[in-house]
Amino acid sequence: MDLAWIDEYVDGIIDYCYSKDIFEIYNTLNINIKRIDKDDCLLQGNEALYIRNHFGLETVFIRDDLPYKYEKFILAHELGHALLHTEIAKAAYNSKIINKGKLENQADYFALKILDIKIDEDLYEGYTLEQLARGFYVTEESLYYV
Template identity: 55%
Template sequence: MYSWINNCILGLYDLYATKDVYELYDCIEIKITKLDKQSILLQGNEAYYCRNYFGNEIVFIRNDLNIEYEKFVLAHELGHAILHTNIFTVAYNNCLTNRDKIEIQADYFAIKLLEIDINSIEYDGFTIEQIASALNLPIRCLKIFRKDE
């Protein structure tokens, strides 16, 4: 269903020879700016991607996220930057697009880029919340694994 996203990730790897999210941000020249979670630029979110902020592509991200979750959030925002080039923030915020579909695509991109996988034996007996916590993922992302089997 999302083979085109897999192909995008392979293309990134072929072009830049890395799947490290921080290196990809450098290669693609998207700036990362860490902000206090109360910052108005975050609009109450953990991160916010802006295609044109005074001539720069930038991701504003909370400065209090643990490193593994930060990587997921950055990979998710990178997914928006790469997969959704024709969607403008104004249209996204005004519900002119299918927000759920776009968010699922960005989540899928992040999971595949970071090569996150669930070993069913390792997590046997765990609750969904415990699995999400162990993988540093939002609970909503676990649905992707069920669809991807």
Template identity: 50%
Template sequence: MNWIDDYVYGLIEFFKTDNIYDLYDYLGIQINKLDKDNILLLGNDGLYHRDFLDKEIVFIRNDLSIEYEKFILAHELGHAIIHTDIYNAAFNKSLVNKGKIEKQANYFAFKLLNIKFDSVELEGFTLDQISHAIGLPTRVLDIF
């Protein structure tokens, strides 16, 4: 996924930061924290939305750990940056490979947050143990 690496490195280079909150400020994307049962989340931990006036907002649960909050914000930023065609044009999102775009957004988040794994240190660990060690759910590790 070298093309995603280019987006991440370009973003960091252009704004001179990898701080997710600063990047949201620079890009003018609003963060709105909601209760986990809020209907706007559609059952998700976070959700990116661009309206017809191109106003961008991320709805995110207000009860996430700081590590997971940053990951979700980076994941949703990935959608905002690398999936612009999907969010601009598609009325019929059933034509979109949701699994593929979710993996790409997860990859974007891992790269932006510089989350790395030491294969020697983690040798013999299960996915559950690795996810616990980095403070993220197992399902986001599906890119590895």
């Protein structure tokens, strides 16, 4: 899957916001971050949820118990959805006609790029995906794009 086009989005956002800090980017783009209990029914067992129009505001609801570095990855992932998938409504996203896996892969790639996460294969030779994911505070699935 060719994801190089996402690099342009990442560069554009960093230029527009004059920052690589995920929290500053959210602030500049006026996207709210709302931390909620992991058992809140809104999350439906997920770590976060992006809603384009929550009482007129863009909002990411995120579990309040995530480690800081992992929270940054999840916020970057949700920002990827917010910027890359602007035409996809939540109802359509949950339908069978949308390739959800493709959208998730794009958001993962976006997150890795905006957080500038790179893994030197020589340095981490012999490590499992699980070990790398825990060490870099990312999901295992996202590591296919580093």
